[in-house]
Amino acid sequence: MEKEFLQIITENQGIIHKVCSIYCDLEEDRRDLFQEILVQLWKSYPSFRSESKFSTWMYRVALNTAITSFKKDKRQPDKTGISYENLQLVEEMYDTRTEEQIKMLNMAVAQLTGIEKSIILLFLEDKKYEEIAEITGITQNYVRVKMNRIKKKLKLLMTKEE
Amino acid sequence: MDIKDLKSAWETYSSQEMDKHRLGKESINELLKNRTQSLVDRIDRNIRIGMGVLLLFIVYVIIDSVFLSELPKTIAHKAIEYPKWLVFIDVFSTTLIITTYLFFVIRYLKIKRSFTIQLQLKDLMLGIQETLKTYRRMFYLVLIILIINIIASFTAGVYQGLRLIENLTTAKIISAIGISLLIIIPMVALSFFLLRWGFNKLYGRYLIKLNETLQELDESEHAE
Numbered sequence: 001m002e003k004e005f006l007q008i009i010t011e012n013q014g015i016i017h018k019v020c021s022i023y024c025d026l027e028e029d030r031r032d033l034f035q036e037i038l039v040q041l042w043k044s045y046p047s048f049r050s051e052s053k054f055s056t057w058m059y060r061v062a063l064n065t066a067i068t069s070f071k072k073d074k075r076q077p078d079k080t081g082i083s084y085e086n087l088q089l090v091e092e093m094y095d096t097r098t099e100e101q102i103k104m105l106n107m108a109v110a111q112l113t114g115i116e117k118s119i120i121l122l123f124l125e126d127k128k129y130e131e132i133a134e135i136t137g138i139t140q141n142y143v144r145v146k147m148n149r150i151k152k153k154l155k156l157l158m159t160k161e162e
Numbered sequence: 163m164d165i166k167d168l169k170s171a172w173e174t175y176s177s178q179e180m181d182k183h184r185l186g187k188e189s190i191n192e193l194l195k196n197r198t199q200s201l202v203d204r205i206d207r208n209i210r211i212g213m214g215v216l217l218l219f220i221v222y223v224i225i226d227s228v229f230l231s232e233l234p235k236t237i238a239h240k241a242i243e244y245p246k247w248l249v250f251i252d253v254f255s256t257t258l259i260i261t262t263y264l265f266f267v268i269r270y271l272k273i274k275r276s277f278t279i280q281l282q283l284k285d286l287m288l289g290i291q292e293t294l295k296t297y298r299r300m301f302y303l304v305l306i307i308l309i310i311n312i313i314a315s316f317t318a319g320v321y322q323g324l325r326l327i328e329n330l331t332t333a334k335i336i337s338a339i340g341i342s343l344l345i346i347i348p349m350v351a352l353s354f355f356l357l358r359w360g361f362n363k364l365y366g367r368y369l370i371k372l373n374e375t376l377q378e379l380d381e382s383e384h385a386e
Contacts, residue, residue, distance in 0.1 A: 006187045013190070014180050021179045032198075034183075038190065039197045040279045047280065057280070064279050064286050067375065070201035070368055101171035114371075115283075115378050124172040137282030138379070151165065 005045050009038065012058055016041075019062040022109060022121045023069075033069060037062045052134065059122065059135045067114040108157040116150050123147060201368075202277070202290060205297050209270060212300045216263055216307070223259060223311060227252055248321055255314045259307050266303055270296050284379045291372050294365055301357045309350055316342060 009016075016037050024030040041061050048057055109117060115136070122132045129147075133140040185193075199207070273296060277289045320339065323330065 002191075006191055009190055010185075010187050013185060014176075017180050017183050018176050020183075021176055030183075035193050035197065036200055038193055039200070042194055044278060044280050047278070061279050064281070064283055065200075067283065068287060068290055068372075098171065098174055101167055102175045105168060105171045105175065113378060114375055124169055124176075126169075137284060154168070 001046070005042060008054065009041065012055065015055060015058050016062055018121060018125070019059075019066050022117050023066040023114075025106070025110065033066060036069060037065045040065045056131060056135055063118045063121075063135065067118065104158050108154045111157055112150065112153070116146070116153075119143060119146055120150050120154070123150075202293060205293055206274070209293075209297055209300060212304070213267060213270075216300075216304065219307065220259060220263055223256055223307075227256055248318060251314055251317060255310045259310060262303060262306070266296075266300065284376065287372055287376050287379070291369070291376070294369060294372075298361050301361065305350070305353055305357065308353075312346060312350075316346070 016034055019037065020030045020033050024033055041058065044061055048054075109120065112120060115138075118136055119132060119138075122135060127135070129140050129143050132138075132143045136143070138146070273289060273292050277286075277293070279286065281289065320335070323335075323338070
C-alpha cells in the first residue's frame with residue numbers, strides 16, 4: 001500500500017503545493033503544512049473509498065488540514081501576503097504585467113479568511129460549484145453567494161492596490 | 163484586473179511554485195518517515211497520559227479509603243467509630259471521582275471514534291473544538307478530584323483529631339481549621355487560575371480562530 005500511496009501522491013502533489021501556496025507565505029510554514037497534509041493523507045488513505053474522485057478526496061483532506069492547522073505565535077502570517085523570497089523570484093521570472101498581477105493576487109488572497117481561500121482556490125482551479133460544494137461541505141447555493149462576495153472583496157482589494 | 167486575469171495569474175504562479183517545490187518519491191517518503199505530530203495528535207497523547215495519571219490517583223484513593231483508613235487506629239491503639247455522615251462523605255467522594263472519570267473517558271473515546279480529517283469541515287472543526295474542550299476539562303477534573311480529596315481527608319482528620327487528642331480546646335480547633343483553609347483556598351485558586359492562563363496562552367488564539375470559522379460556516383446555513 002505504501003508504494004501505491006507514494007506513486008499516487010507523487011503524481012498528484014500539485015494539489016498539495018497549490019493548497020500550501022494559497023495558505024502560507026513563509027517557506028517554513030509551507031514545509032510544515034506540506035508535511036502535515038502528507039501525513040493526514042497517509043493516515044486517511046486506508047479509508048478512502050472510490051465513491052468520490054481521488055482529487056476531490058485529496059483536496060478535501062488538504063484543505064481541511066490547512067484550515068484547521070495550528071500555527072505557533074512566533075510565526076504569524078504576514079499580511080502583505082507574499083514572502084520576500086517569492087517576491088524576488090517573481091521579479092526574476094516574469095514580465096512586469098504578470099509580476100504585478102501575481103503580487104496583487106497574493107496580497108488580495110492574504111486578506112481572505114480560511115474558508116474564502118479554499119473557495120477561491122477551487123474556483124481558480126476551474127472546479128464547478130457542485131465539486132466545490134462536495135469538497136468544502138458547503139451547499140452549492142452558498143458557494144455561489146460566497147463566490148460573489150469573494151469576487152467583490154478581491155476586486156475592492158485589488159483596486160486599492162492599483 | 164478582472165477574473166480572467168486572476169485565473170491566468172494564478173495559473174502562472176501555481177505552476178512556477180510547483181516547479182520550484184516538486185518532490186521525488188524518496189523525498190516524500192522521507193517526509194512521511196520523519197513525520198511530526200499534529201495538534202490533535204499531541205493533545206490526544208497528552209489526554210492519554212493524563213488519563214493514566216488520573217487512574218493511578220483513583221487507585222490510590224480507593225486503596226487509601228479501604229486499607230489506609232485503618233492506620234490511625236493502629237497508631238493510636240484506639241478504636242475510632244466513624245459517624246455515618248463521615249463514612250457517607252468518604253463513599254460519596256470516591257464514587258463521584260470514579261463516575262466523573264468514567265464519564266470523561268467514555269465521552270473522549272466517543273469523540274475520538276468519530277474524528278477523522280476526511281469529515282465535512284464543520285464536523286471536523288466541532289470535533290477539534292470538542293477535543294480541546296475535553297483537554298481543558300481534564301485539567302479541571304484533576305483539580306476537582308484534588309479538592310474533593312483534600313476536603314474529605316481534611317474533614318476526617320479534624321474528626322480524628324477531636325477524638326484522639328485530649329485537652330483540645332475550641333480555640334485550637336478553630337485556629338487549626340482557619341490555618342488549613344488559609345493554605346487550601348489560595349492553593350486551589352492559584353492552581354485554577356494557572357491552569358486557565360496556561361491553557362489560554364497555548365490554545366486561546368487557536369480557539370478564537372476556530373470559533374470565527376465556525377461562525378462563518380453557520381452564516382452559510384442562515385443564508386439558505
